[in-house]
Amino acid sequence: MSNIGFTAYLKRDLLLSYRRLGEAASPLMFFLLVSILIPLGVSPDPGRLAELAPGMIWVMALLATLLSTEGLFATDHQDGSLEQMLIAPQLLALPVLGKVTAHWLVTGLPLTMVSPLIGLMLSLPPVAMVPMMASLAVGTACLSLIGAVGAALTVSLRKGGLLLSILVIPLYIPVIIFGSAAVQTAVDGFNWLGPLAILAAMLCAAIALCPLAIAGALRLVSSN
Amino acid sequence: MASNRDWTWFYRLGSPRWFYETTGRWLPWLWTLTLLLLTAGLVWGLGYAPQDAKQGNSFRIIYLHVPVSFLALAGYYLMAIAGAIGLIWKMKLSYMVMKSAAPIGAALTFLALFTGAVWGKPTWGTYWVWDARITSMLILLFLYLGVLALQYAFHSQESGNKASAILALVGTVNIPIIYKSVDWWYTLHQPATIKLTSAPSMHIDMFQPLLMMIIALYCFYALALILFTRAEILQRERKAAWVCELALQADKDSAGEAEE
Numbered sequence: 001m002s003n004i005g006f007t008a009y010l011k012r013d014l015l016l017s018y019r020r021l022g023e024a025a026s027p028l029m030f031f032l033l034v035s036i037l038i039p040l041g042v043s044p045d046p047g048r049l050a051e052l053a054p055g056m057i058w059v060m061a062l063l064a065t066l067l068s069t070e071g072l073f074a075t076d077h078q079d080g081s082l083e084q085m086l087i088a089p090q091l092l093a094l095p096v097l098g099k100v101t102a103h104w105l106v107t108g109l110p111l112t113m114v115s116p117l118i119g120l121m122l123s124l125p126p127v128a129m130v131p132m133m134a135s136l137a138v139g140t141a142c143l144s145l146i147g148a149v150g151a152a153l154t155v156s157l158r159k160g161g162l163l164l165s166i167l168v169i170p171l172y173i174p175v176i177i178f179g180s181a182a183v184q185t186a187v188d189g190f191n192w193l194g195p196l197a198i199l200a201a202m203l204c205a206a207i208a209l210c211p212l213a214i215a216g217a218l219r220l221v222s223s224n
Numbered sequence: 225m226a227s228n229r230d231w232t233w234f235y236r237l238g239s240p241r242w243f244y245e246t247t248g249r250w251l252p253w254l255w256t257l258t259l260l261l262l263t264a265g266l267v268w269g270l271g272y273a274p275q276d277a278k279q280g281n282s283f284r285i286i287y288l289h290v291p292v293s294f295l296a297l298a299g300y301y302l303m304a305i306a307g308a309i310g311l312i313w314k315m316k317l318s319y320m321v322m323k324s325a326a327p328i329g330a331a332l333t334f335l336a337l338f339t340g341a342v343w344g345k346p347t348w349g350t351y352w353v354w355d356a357r358i359t360s361m362l363i364l365l366f367l368y369l370g371v372l373a374l375q376y377a378f379h380s381q382e383s384g385n386k387a388s389a390i391l392a393l394v395g396t397v398n399i400p401i402i403y404k405s406v407d408w409w410y411t412l413h414q415p416a417t418i419k420l421t422s423a424p425s426m427h428i429d430m431f432q433p434l435l436m437m438i439i440a441l442y443c444f445y446a447l448a449l450i451l452f453t454r455a456e457i458l459q460r461e462r463k464a465a466w467v468c469e470l471a472l473q474a475d476k477d478s479a480g481e482a483e484e
Contacts, residue, residue, distance in 0.1 A: 149390075149394055153374060153387050153390060153391060154374075154377070156378075156383070157377050157378070160377075163373055163374065163377055166366070166369065166370050166373055167370040167373070167374060167391060169366070170363050170366045170367050170370065170395075170398075170402070171394065171395070171398050171402075173363060173402055173405065173406070174398070174401050174402055174404075174405035177405045177406070177408070177409045178405060178408075181408075181409070181412065184412075202401070209397065213390060213393075213394050216390055217387065217390050220383060220386045220387060220390070221383075
């Protein structure tokens with residue numbers, strides 16, 4: 001079984017999130033709460049909200065994912081299970097990919113599921129709902145993978161959270177450009193599959209490369 | 225055996241002491257060359273190059289803006305390559321070069337943005353526009369700052385080195401993707417009123433001083449990098465015998481001067 005580490009860590013992390021549902025739900029709550037701030041801060045006018053919605057939904061989803069990435073390896077580092085993962089005989093990239101997949105399943109996927117609700121409240125045109133969900137589903141997976149690199153680099157630092165966002169936000173830029181572009185082109189009535197395909201290509205590259213970088217960064221933590 | 229000998233220069237390069245002593249011999253020459261080229265290029269560019277037909281004298285900031293932007297970009301790759309060499313061959317010196325390249329690169333990127341803003345005001349009537357190249361430079365600045373911040377976040381030098389080397393490498397993979405996506409984003413949102421890419425082929429009289437300034441800035445970069453790295457070497461190797469000797473010698477010299 002070459003993928004034994006992958007499924008084991010996927011199951012373990014899903015079970016852990018299930019046991020701490022409140023913690024797992026907080027990115028979602030953040031996403032919903034910030035969306036209240038936009039009409040309050042900008043304007044409740046449906047026309048203006050509709051204009052802002054594609055970009056704002058993506059910015060909020062990005063921040064919600066970013067906030068949750070800090071804990072990706074931190075608890076494992078504190079209770080020592082990270083070291084167990086590091087000394088295990090399998091290729092480290094596979095358990096890492098399992099953990100990141102679990103992270104996406106508990107943050108990115110729920111965000112995608114509730115996004116139509118936010119879209120409705122921000123008067124996003126109905127034609128853009130499916131493109132928004134598709135781009136969020138693919139894009140948040142990219143965000144989880146890239147964010148995990150930052151989380152792995154900062155895992156041994158006591159106040160790594162703020163540093164993590166400084167490291168990771170510049171790397172998030174391509175994802176948000178193509179993610180919000182997919183929604184925007186759908187709003188404008190064009191074919192939105194182009195930006196989505198590029199997003200999917202980024203996801204493929206991230207799946208191939210990020211676990212290696214994460215594994216390298218985690219080994220570094222263990223060596224000091 | 226021959227192949228073994230061929231590699232010795234590479235390992236010697238990894239010795240901080242060898243680097244310190246060799247660059248010490250280069251420094252006077254490099255200082256002279258840099259100062260000469262910088263002065264000549266600036267005087268030529270600012271004083272003698274012909275005025276631009278449309279922009280008048282304000283175009284002259286190009287003699288600083290373009291070379292600085294060149295080096296801001298090239299510096300990131302140099303930093304990442306130094307980091308990669310450190311990760312692969314575990315060379316102390318290349319980590320020191322990487323650490324020294326980060327603040328220099330960040331300063332050059334800031335200078336590129338600043339000179340661009342100063343140039344933009346008389347030319348386009350605004351300090352800032354969300355143009356593809358300007359936005360990419362801003363992102364580059366944050367990539368540099370991220371590497372710097374990570375370097376200083378760790379208590380242990382070793383972890384800081386490795387972590388920022390990995391981050392620099394991740395950034396290198398991402399830079400082309402970021403550039404391409406920002407370019408694409410800009411063509412979608414391009415404002416029609418401002419045309420930034422109005423770079424017609426330059427007249428040779430304007431181009432020659434620019435070329436000189438580019439070479440001068442490369443020399444300046446080399447000089448700054450060497451000086452930063454030398455300071456870093458002294459700082460990190462302060463417990464090594466040769467550094468102590470150097471310090472004692474310097475002490476003696478200054479005491480001797482005071483007596484005279």
